Amino acid sequence: MVTILRARGDRSIRSFIDYERGTISRELYVHPDIFEQEMEQIFQRCWLFLGHESQIPNPGDFIVSRMGTEEVIVVRDRKDKQIRAFLNSCRHRGMKVCRYDQGNNLVFTCPFHAWTYDTAGKLVGVGYGNHPEAYGDTRPGDQWGLAQVAQFKNFHGSLWATWDPKAPSFEDYLGPFTASLRHCLQSSDGEDGGLEMFTPFQRHRLPTNWKVPGFTSVTDGTHAAMTHRSAAAAGLHEDRGQGKAKPGTPFPREMYAIGDHNLGHGGQCTFYNQPGVPDYTDEWFEPGVDDYFRETAGRKAQLYANRVLAPHGWGGGHFAIFPCVMVDSWRIRWYHPHETGMVERWTLCGVDKNAPKHVKNAVRHYVQRYNGPTGFFESDDMENWNYVYPASRGVRARKLDYFFANGLGHGKYDDRLPGVVVNGAYTEEAQRARFSRWLAFMEAKSWDDLYPVNTSKNHRIW
Amino acid sequence: MAETKGYDLTGKGGIQAWSSLPEGTKLTLLNGAVGEIIANPHDGGWVLIKFQEHPHDPSKVGQEEYVFFNEVQTAAG
Amino acid sequence: MLELTTVDTASLQRVILQHDVEQFLYKEARLLDERRLEEWLELLAEELHYWMPMRRNIKFGDWDLEFTSHETEINWFDEGKDVLAGRIRQINTGVHWPEEPVSRFEHIISNVELVGVEGDEISVNSKFFCYQNRLQDEVNQWVGRREDLLRRDPATKFKLVKRKIILAQNVMLPKVVNTFF
Ligand code: FES
Ligand SMILES: [Fe+2]
Numbered sequence: 001m002v003t004i005l006r007a008r009g010d011r012s013i014r015s016f017i018d019y020e021r022g023t024i025s026r027e028l029y030v031h032p033d034i035f036e037q038e039m040e041q042i043f044q045r046c047w048l049f050l051g052h053e054s055q056i057p058n059p060g061d062f063i064v065s066r067m068g069t070e071e072v073i074v075v076r077d078r079k080d081k082q083i084r085a086f087l088n089s090c091r092h093r094g095m096k097v098c099r100y101d102q103g104n105n106l107v108f109t110c111p112f113h114a115w116t117y118d119t120a121g122k123l124v125g126v127g128y129g130n131h132p133e134a135y136g137d138t139r140p141g142d143q144w145g146l147a148q149v150a151q152f153k154n155f156h157g158s159l160w161a162t163w164d165p166k167a168p169s170f171e172d173y174l175g176p177f178t179a180s181l182r183h184c185l186q187s188s189d190g191e192d193g194g195l196e197m198f199t200p201f202q203r204h205r206l207p208t209n210w211k212v213p214g215f216t217s218v219t220d221g222t223h224a225a226m227t228h229r230s231a232a233a234a235g236l237h238e239d240r241g242q243g244k245a246k247p248g249t250p251f252p253r254e255m256y257a258i259g260d261h262n263l264g265h266g267g268q269c270t271f272y273n274q275p276g277v278p279d280y281t282d283e284w285f286e287p288g289v290d291d292y293f294r295e296t297a298g299r300k301a302q303l304y305a306n307r308v309l310a311p312h313g314w315g316g317g318h319f320a321i322f323p324c325v326m327v328d329s330w331r332i333r334w335y336h337p338h339e340t341g342m343v344e345r346w347t348l349c350g351v352d353k354n355a356p357k358h359v360k361n362a363v364r365h366y367v368q369r370y371n372g373p374t375g376f377f378e379s380d381d382m383e384n385w386n387y388v389y390p391a392s393r394g395v396r397a398r399k400l401d402y403f404f405a406n407g408l409g410h411g412k413y414d415d416r417l418p419g420v421v422v423n424g425a426y427t428e429e430a431q432r433a434r435f436s437r438w439l440a441f442m443e444a445k446s447w448d449d450l451y452p453v454n455t456s457k458n459h460r461i462w
Numbered sequence: 463m464a465e466t467k468g469y470d471l472t473g474k475g476g477i478q479a480w481s482s483l484p485e486g487t488k489l490t491l492l493n494g495a496v497g498e499i500i501a502n503p504h505d506g507g508w509v510l511i512k513f514q515e516h517p518h519d520p521s522k523v524g525q526e527e528y529v530f531f532n533e534v535q536t537a538a539g
Numbered sequence: 540m541l542e543l544t545t546v547d548t549a550s551l552q553r554v555i556l557q558h559d560v561e562q563f564l565y566k567e568a569r570l571l572d573e574r575r576l577e578e579w580l581e582l583l584a585e586e587l588h589y590w591m592p593m594r595r596n597i598k599f600g601d602w603d604l605e606f607t608s609h610e611t612e613i614n615w616f617d618e619g620k621d622v623l624a625g626r627i628r629q630i631n632t633g634v635h636w637p638e639e640p641v642s643r644f645e646h647i648i649s650n651v652e653l654v655g656v657e658g659d660e661i662s663v664n665s666k667f668f669c670y671q672n673r674l675q676d677e678v679n680q681w682v683g684r685r686e687d688l689l690r691r692d693p694a695t696k697f698k699l700v701k702r703k704i705i706l707a708q709n710v711m712l713p714k715v716v717n718t719f720f
Contacts, residue, residue, distance in 0.1 A: 116507065229632070
């Protein structure tokens with residue numbers, strides 16, 4: 001039995017989730033011991049999102065990204081042009097090797113004692129390395145290169161890594177959502193990997209537990225009506241097309257909230273019940289933009305003449321990859337925990353790499369005014385996600401449970417997405433699925449207990 | 463043949479001189495080895511050289527190695 | 540010693556312009572703090588470009604990389620009067636949560652420096668300190684400078700035509716930026 005919370009009474013992790021009532025103890029969001037354990041058991045094991053290859057096109061290009069609470073250098077090697085990721089911590093005494101957000105380097109030079117690493121992470125020099133009164137035969141060798149991630153994946157341009165050598169392949173980790181991620185990374189004409197990302201990362205702090213925005217606000221169907229009540233008044237989103245949208249020919253589709261209780265992913269979902277692509281609907285203020293997207297949608301329709309669209313992206317909605325990467329075809333939003341009550345939100349927004357400048361500009365202006373701390377739309381989310389935390393962590397408040405029962409017991413498996421529970425669009429199915437998987441991670445001793453999913457052992461389907 | 467130019471790597475201007483040493487600059491190291499800069503990372507510490515002479519280890523001739531500034535005696539190019 | 544009587548007209552005009560520009564910038568700040576956002580909007584030219592780039596940590600000398608481009612990259616703000624008007628409509632709904640209940644903002648403007656005058660247009664630099672206090676104990680602050688282009692205007696004395704806001708931050712530390720600079 002995994003136990004924690006000595007000071008607040010010994011309890012098994014499992015006892016914090018009440019499967020019958022559909023509740024979760026608030027302690028899971030406010031207790032520092034749980035946070036520490038999550039960093040070990042979840043963030044050290046999972047595949048995490050690092051960025052996009054379009055941010056580092058040339059040999060020697062690098063960006064500094066994060067994996068959970070720590071920084072990683074993501075760099076394209078000068079010699080073999082491959083992208084790798086390394087912990088941003090000098091192997092000598094742990095100084096931050098790279099203090100730049102982005103650049104092009106020959107080597108990463110530690111400013112402390114000048115240990116120096118090339119773009120493949122290899123230690124290529126140490127200060128006083130040849131000095132007669134220094135290292136001599138104790139000079140550090142090849143095993144003192146930068147700490148490299150255990151596994152790395154470039155999936156259609158998106159970059160992912162895990163610290164755990166035993167984690168399953170990235171595709172196995174995604175499971176039935178592989179096609180959805182691939183679709184989200186296609187350009188609007190359906191070309192694989194056809195997106196590029198606007199640089200740089202948009203980054204801001206949010207004083208709350210990482211699970212509030214990153215984990216359980218995923219496909220929070222019932223929040224939008226009230227949270228985003230003011231957005232329509234701004235007229236910067238719903239009225240984007242100034243009422244010029246004309247509904248096209250109806251295309252058969254069903255929309256749901258879904259949760260993969262095996263793997264923890266979930267979100268919105270659109271099942272298209274026939275091959276093809278829905279008609280393009282005009283929606284842009286800026287001249288010429290609709291013309292472009294109508295044309296690319298036409299090409300995509302040819303490509304998909306005999307194929308059924310994946311259930312996410314390009315109008316299908318967003319989904320979240322466990323633990324906290326929210327993916328759509330126009331943006332990827334993810335969360336880096338800092339401490340129990342502080343998280344850092346990052347955003348990358350994509351656009352067709354072959355789009356003309358006026359289209360890129362229109363998309364860029366839209367994503368700038370929509371997302372993050374300066375986004376008219378998401379700023380409302382930030383306030384709610386923020387104040388959940390102080391109002392939940394009091395000695396009395398944390399003894400209460402959160403309600404997660406919306407739609408509990410009404411979900412059904414669906415052949416169109418094997419293993420995934422499909423439920424009403426305004427249910428909390430996606431959130432419950434995340435906690436099915438969360439519990440397995442918190443109890444598992446290693447990936448051996450996590451994949452293949454073992455429902456008879458530690459994995460309890462909610 | 464062009465005049466060779468000596469760089470003063472000491473004193474107040476030493477760091478600027480070091481950080482902007484161009485490729486092709488010839489370095490003589492304190493141990494007597496000689497090499498030519500093939501890349502300068504402009505980090506204030508290191509340059510990448512190719513050895514042309516090495517008094518103690520002839521096998522290093524033709525090899526590339528990063529050299530730390532305090533191993534260098536003179537720079538000329 | 541300077542004799543006041545010998546001050547020439549050009550110098551005097553410059554002092555008056557400095558004064559008028561300062562008064563304009565102070566008024567802008569006061570309208571924002573007094574929550575007279577629609578009146579603030581009237582001080583903006585129709586073709587305003589309101590730009591707050593992000594700022595990268597970069598290697599000494601890589602100056603071109605420091606500010607994000609408003610042509611190709613993501614910025615904190617990169618918009619015109621129409622979008623600013625939308626933001627104000629949103630705040631004024633009373634249900635825009637990060638500004639409900641409304642915050643106590645104080646904008647302090649200083650270091651007003653005339654950079655150039657060309658016909659009707661005046662380039663002016665200034666600095667701002669913006670303090671936000673809301674609910675019981677939430678405090679956010681932004682410090683930076685601005686590079687403005689003003690145009691003389693018969694009704695409001697000036698209109699703001701361009702504003703580049705140079706914020707002294709990298710990661711945005713406040714969760715929401717719900718004021719104007
Ligand atoms: S900590 Fe990096 S060289 Fe010592
Ligand atoms: Fe939202």
